[in-house]
Each structure stands twice: as structure tokens, then as C-alpha cells.
Amino acid sequence: MTRRALARAARSGPSWRRKAGPVAVLAATALAVTACGGGGGSQSSAAAGGTTFTYAISGLPTSLDPADHQGDPSRNIGFELGGTLFRWGTEDLDQQGCTTLASVDHLKGDLAESWERSADGKTVTVKLREATSAAGNKLTSEDVKWTFDRLIDLKVGTPNTLMQDVADYAADPIRVIDDRTFEIHMDNPSAMDLAILTWYQFRILDSTEVKKHVTADDPWGKNFVSKNASTFGPWTHAESDFVSGDRLTLSKNPNYTAERGDVEKLVFIGVSDAASRAQLLSTGNASYAAGLAYEQYAQLRDNPAIDVQTCVSADRIPLVLNAADPVLGKDEVRKAISLAIDRKSIVDAVYRGFNQPAEASVSTAYGVEMPEAAKYRYDVEEAKRLLEQAGVSNLSMTLHISPARPGPEAEQIAILLQNQLSKVGIDVKIQTLASATEINTVFHDGNFQALLYLEPPAVADPYYSLFLYNSSKSKLNTFGYVNSEYDDVVAKVGTTSPGDERDALVKRAGELLAEHPGFIYLVDRQFVHAVRTGLTNYQHAPNGEMFVHTLKQG
Template sequence: MTLWKSVLAAAVLALASGSAALAARTDLVLGIPLEPPHLDPTAGAAAAIDEVLYANVFEGLTRIGPNGEVLPDLAESWTISDDGKVYTFKLHTGVKFHDGTDFDANDVKFSLDRARAPDSVNAQKGLFAAIDSVDVVDPATVKVTLKNPQGSFLYNLGWGDAVIVAPESADTNKEKPIGTGPFKFQNWAKGSSITLVKSDNYWGQPAYLDKAEFRIVPDAAAAVPALLSGDVQAFPFFQPDGVAQIEGDPRFKVVVGSTEGETLLSINNKKPPFDQLKVRQAISYALDRKAIIDGASNGLGVPIGSHQSPASKAYIDLTGEYPHDVAKAKELLKEAGLENGFKATLKLPPPSYARLGGEIIASELREVGIDLEIIPVEWAQWLDQVFTKKDYDLTIVSHTEPNDIAIYSRPDYYFNYQNPKFNEVIKELDVTSDEAKRIELLKQAQKILADDAVVGFLFELPKVGVWDAKLSGLWENAPIQANDITKVKWND
């Protein structure tokens, strides 16, 4: 009897211990398709940087929430002057950077002044162009004065490019990022993974996870077995063509949400013959969006006709402006003096939407007489050759930055597009706070871009998330380029 009781007690204890171990799991391996070029969100355009560090390691005065809303972050509150030009931010106190240094208003001034400085390397320097001055009122109060009212100012401060960094560590953040977030950087195994661990002195609500490894899985074919084996528990941005192998498996959740990723056939507008409107229009008529969406996003992308997310209140459907029409495309090329067609290059970065979509688009353009040489490039090459040096004819990329239609007004942007009328609309939008007026201006801007056929507007990139069914807290949608794991936890 005594032996039986001992065995029973041992079994109960083992079961309880096993249950506790399962319930107490606090580690996560999260798969990402692209390795960031470095780890400083304030010094690079690559979305992969924010997808590891935004909200997790680095924080801003404000942050963008899972539904695209503006939330307080390092600023606990703010007031706005009657003329809309002076923002006074009250900061959280007792906040420390991960190296133990104190956060205060001086760090805010340093970060904003650094981002807008003449020698700034910030990829979104335009976000800070409206700032006239940044003044420290006291350690917990900072006053930002704008040159003119800016309706999107608080939203702009929530971008990854606007996170707050410390002067002591700003120069080394590319390799050893130091922020104020609930996770701190532990290790970067180049080509393999980036590991974050829970910060012990976080000022806000602590994270549930103790450790998170962002594992780089660039090959879509490797993602499915990594998930099925349990080596990786979550892919917030899963390749759409792998969904069929996961759907129906009760161990996983498949969540299809929206993004801010306008997927474009980008065109170098100053390079002949693309400097001719009729040539760009011919390209737009040659594109069969349905075939591209089916092949490049497993049919999950939403067609777009200009640069605005269909999830936006300001979105207008302009997909009918250039319906698929091979005859019309050939007619326009003839009018442009290119009846016999021409040759061009198509540089394709690594994502499957680009590589798969590029093959389809090359076939479609070949049908109207445009013979494309496909040139695969890695992200570092794309950023250098296409984005920076504008050395390209055509390329395919998703612009995942939120509410970024103003990029077409930038004089040195890689589209090489300039339209004074469009620039005036954006200039007025920038100083307008009234929502109804802003929506009307955004609609005008979309129409101008469509009329000018600046790029080939393809589709809004879907956010396909696949993760262990026991996980909660991962974002369904992607209003900003981020893998926010601050609320992620394992459930029984």
C-alpha cells in the first residue's frame, strides 16, 4: 500500500512538473525571411531592421499600434498649442537604456536633432522636416516647435526611424543596438539569427517572453519543414505559396491580414524611353494584375491602381484606369515611336513576390514587344544600385512604410519622378489637420500618380502569418513594418 502511494505520488508530481514546464515556456523562435543589413532603425531603409527591433528594443515618443493607431510610448502625454505648431511632451521618468544610462529629455532632443541634421543618414529624414526647434524644458519635458502645423506629426514620431537613441551609444547601434524597450540585444550570428532577451529594468509592462530568437529563413521551401518540426514556432510574414501545406493542421494558426505594402513595378522615370508618358502607360496596360497576384501572392494580394492601402479611409479604386489591354499597350508604344519594341532590364530583390512576379511581368511585357533581361540582386545590391544610385530600368518592390504617398514628391527619390502639381497637393496635405480635407487631398494625389503612370501599381502585399496555435499576441495586420513581440505569450 505504501509503495502504491509512493508511486502514485511520484506520478502526480511528475505530471504536475510537466504541466508547469509546459505552462512556463518563455522562449520563442520566430522566422524572418531577410537578414537586416545592420541593427539601427535610424540609419537604414531596410524593413528587416524594424521587423526585429521596433517596439522590442527601441521605442519612440509615440508608437503605432496593431490597428494603425497612435499610442503614447516614451511620452506619457502631450499638449498641442492652439496654432498646432508647439507640441509639449511629458516623458516617463525612471526610464533607463539597456546599458544602464538614464533616459531623459536630452536624449529626445539629441535624437530628433540628429535625425533632421544636414548630415543625417536617416532614411526618412523628411519625417522631421517640419521641426523648427527642439527644446529641453526640464528632464521630463521636451518642447517641439514646428515651422507649420503638421497633421501627421504624432504619427510620424511613431515610425521606426524616429525611435529615441542615446548619444553614448548612437554610433554603435548598427552592431550593438541599445534602446529602452522590454527586450535587449544579446547576439547576432551573422547569416543565422538575432537573439533578444528580456530586459530586467524595463520601465513599462514587462514582456512575457524571456528570450526571442529571430531566425533568418530566406528560403521559402525551408520555412514549412522548420515550422512542422517545431524548430521555428512562428512566421509572422509567411510565404503565401506555403499556406496549403499548413492549412487544416490544428497545431497552427494561419492568419491573413493587411499591410501597408504597396507592391510596385517601379520605373526609372528619367531614363529613356521611360521618360515618355505613353511608354509608362503602355506598361500599365500590359500588366495583368490577376495573373501577377495569383502567381506572386498565391491569390491573396489586393489589386491597387495607385499608392494607397485599400485599408485606408482615403483609398480610391483606380484599378480600372489601366485594364489589361495588350492592343492598347502596343498602340501606345507605336505612338511613342517604339513600334518594334525595345530591350530593358528588370532588377529583382530576393522576396518571392518579386522573383515570382518578375517572371510573370517579363512574359506580359514581352507580349507587347518589351524584352526584359531579368537580373536577380541581393538586398544590399538593390539598396546600393537601385534605391541609392538609381541604376536601373525597372524593379519590383513592396513599399511597406505606412502612409508614404509623399515619397513621390521627393526630388532625389529613386523613381526619378517630378510633378509640381503633385508636390503642391503633398505640401498642402502636410499642413492640413482636418481629416476630411486630408482624405480629399490624398484622393487627389492618388489620381495624379495613376494618370502619370509613375509606376506599375500591382497589389497590396498580404500579411500571411503562421504560428503555433498556443501562441497569442502576434499582430494580425501590419500597419507598420514590425514584429512586435512585447505582448506575445504561450497559452496552455
């Protein structure tokens, strides 16, 4: 199946959470009512009137600094703050990107007005559009240079991984030409080198304002930026509008001249309990509730005041088998385990009509019709034959899971896997880790036999997904998978522009990943958004964020 409408689903449990008892939940509810001007009826009219949009998330980060990534709350707020050089041009796609995933050839400028690549591809000359921060400072190339230098010097994880591993930026990538012109230098060009700059941590900071607050002990102004957005995007706020870990109120940047919609105020409230977030939405005390359980999404579908949007996503839930294990490292064993998994029954049992079973080793969201050799099958007898061929019987393995990643459904999936694999003689013992920190530590240390995880690509592109975990060149390949032919094919995907040649390489990579399994994918997740009716012009970017500043009434 080619590109299809999957679903606009909030990412699995955030990497950072805070607990909130009844008092905290009631306080958040009161805040939502106050921010929206009253009870249920008034919130509905407030959303439709384009005045205030209240965004209920699991919790707020303790810092607004793009150098401090604290899981989904950071990315939810970061993408809304905007002000990156490039964005996804979803307005040109069917249903504005809901049914078709935006790709690297759909990039448009955000702060970048125009750009030109050199003949050898290693230099991109960018001209900035005229933009002014809420503090009244004009955007300049020095802001860009300072922002990149800051990310590099502070060794910020995802941006540096994107620049060094996904793309191949020079060590000092930004060269200023004049106030509105600069160059991006790469050691080698790639299809991804501009697409990575859509990631929220690359938002350009108002260096003129931040530098007023630097000290010898804080040369990058982290204390100031942690409390101040310092952006050239559509929103601004006073320092008092941010209550660390609790709430953030954003108002329109009066100096923002790019196109925007009708929402004048965006209020983020932190409510750790998903049922409480769903209740705020259903009663009209929130405009949007992120990260709900699928049962709650299913119930909200019956509420005529709620629009439950489902759109295409490249997010996937994989089973990770440690290739360093003397038994699980065998291709025959890994293929047998994949064959023994009934992916459709897992999705049918767990997701209440949302999400899709993984059909192939490469996500169908990318629109590449995968060959049969790359597709998953359910064949218990073939699985038994492969295990016998590998000389394996009475295999026992421990499966690590966490409700934080991939999400609260992890236990249900694990129990179903336990039952299915028992039919081929594999005994699965389930070990639950409560927090995202624990599951991520186990994964990054490679200290597991089997693990249920989540693959949410920061940049939705076949190369990024193929490289991210399964390439032996990736820092995130902690499970020991090595396939030199796969590495070579994936590297070519990264340097080939979208088209038939690139699609052929993606298909070959998919065949190799199925024949010599790395990650064994189980579920293709959807992006799911539950939002009050009355607003239109949603831009369905491949990162799954809302972009409230584009919303229009009616």
C-alpha cells in the same frame, strides 16, 4: 473596395543577407531546440506557456545600433526592442489593426505620456512617462535630446529623411524644458510630424549608460551601442547574448512597468534559407518564421499547429519606368503599358491565394474609395491605340529584377510581364541582379529603363506613400517623374488632418498618378505571419512587425 483584410506578409527579401551552408543551418536548428527546451512538442508548450518565443529570420545584423540599418533583420529586432516616443494604437481597431490600417489619428504615447501642440502647430510639448532602463537609469528629456542629436550628427538615412522631407523639423528640433518635459520644433507642422517617430530608429537611447563608453574617436558610443540595446523598452540582454550575424537572446527588462504579455524570453536566430526556417516552425523548433515563400505559407496553412495570419498592408510592388527615357517618358506609352498588364492573372499565378492585384494608383489599404479615374484597367486594344497615337512601334526595353527586392517571385512576375507586353508589340528583355545592393544601386543611380521594385512605406500613411517616390521633391524619385500639380496636391495632403478634405486630396492625387503615370503598381502585398498557435493579443501595426512583448497565452 474599401479597407479589407489583406495579409500580414514578411517584407520582400532583406537588404542584407548572409549565406549559410548545411553546418550553419544545423547549428541554428540546434540553437532553436536548446532555446525552446527540446523538440517539436516542447516548443509548442513553451510558446503556449509564455516562456520563450523563438523568432527565425533570414540573418541577424552585425550591429544593434539604430544608426546602422541593415535591412529587415534590423527592423525586426529594432521594433521588438521598442522604446520609441509614440506607437500605433492598434488595440482600438477591428481585430487590433488586422483588417483596418492604423492611421495618423491612431497614435498613442509609448515613452510619451502626454503632448500638446502650440496654436501655430510648430511646437509640440511632450511630457515623458516615468521609465527606467535595464541599467537602472531614469528616462529624461536629455536622453531624447541626445538621441536626436546623435541621429542628426551621424546623418542616419531614414530618420533624417523622415524629419527633413516627410515632416519639416527644425534643424535643432529638440529643446529640453525639464527632466520630463521637452519640445519638438518644426519649421512647418504636418499631419505626419509625430507619426514618423513610431519608426524603430527613433528609439530613445539610455544616454547615461552610453556616455560611459564614449571616446574621443567614438563620441556617440557606436561601439557600445552596436552590441547593447541601451533602451527603455520591454527587453534587455547581456553583451554575450548577442552573436553578431547569428543570434540574439532578449530577456525581460526588470524595470519595465508598461503593460506586457506573457513571453519572458525572445530568441532571434539567423537562418538564411527560407525552407529551413519553415521546417523549424513546422517541427516546433521555432515560434515564428519570417520571410517565407508563398508556397511555404500555403503549405503551413494545412498544419493545425500553425496560425497563418493575413492582414492589411500598404506595401506594393511597382513597375518603374524611367521618365528620362525618350520613349518611356511619354504619358501615352506609360498608360499603354499599364493597360496591357493583367494584374489579376499575375497574382493568381504567383501568390497561392495571398496578396491582391493593385486596383488603383493609391493603395486601397488606406480606406479611401478611389474614383474610377484613379483605378487600373486591363485593355489590350486601348493600349495598342495609345502606342500608335504616340508613334511607337516595335518598342524594346530591358527590365531589371532581383530576387532580393521585391522577392523570390520577381522572376515569375517578369516572365508574365514579358508575355503580356508582347501582345502589344513591346519586347521585354529581363536582366536579373542577384543582391539587394545591386538592385538598389541601379534604382538610386537611375540607371535603368524599367525595373521591378518594392514600396514598403516606413510609415503607412497616404501622404508618405504619395510623396515617397513619385513627388519630384523626394530624394527617392530617381526615375525622373515630374508633375507640378501632383506635387502641389501631395503637399496639401501632408498638411491636412485625416478627414473628408484630406480624402478628397488623396483621390485627386490618385487621378493625377493614373493619368500621368509615375510608379505603375502591380500588386498590393499583404502582411503574412506564420506563427505557432497558443498565443493571442497580436497588435497588427501598419509596419507589419510582431511586437512579441504584447503576446499572451491562451
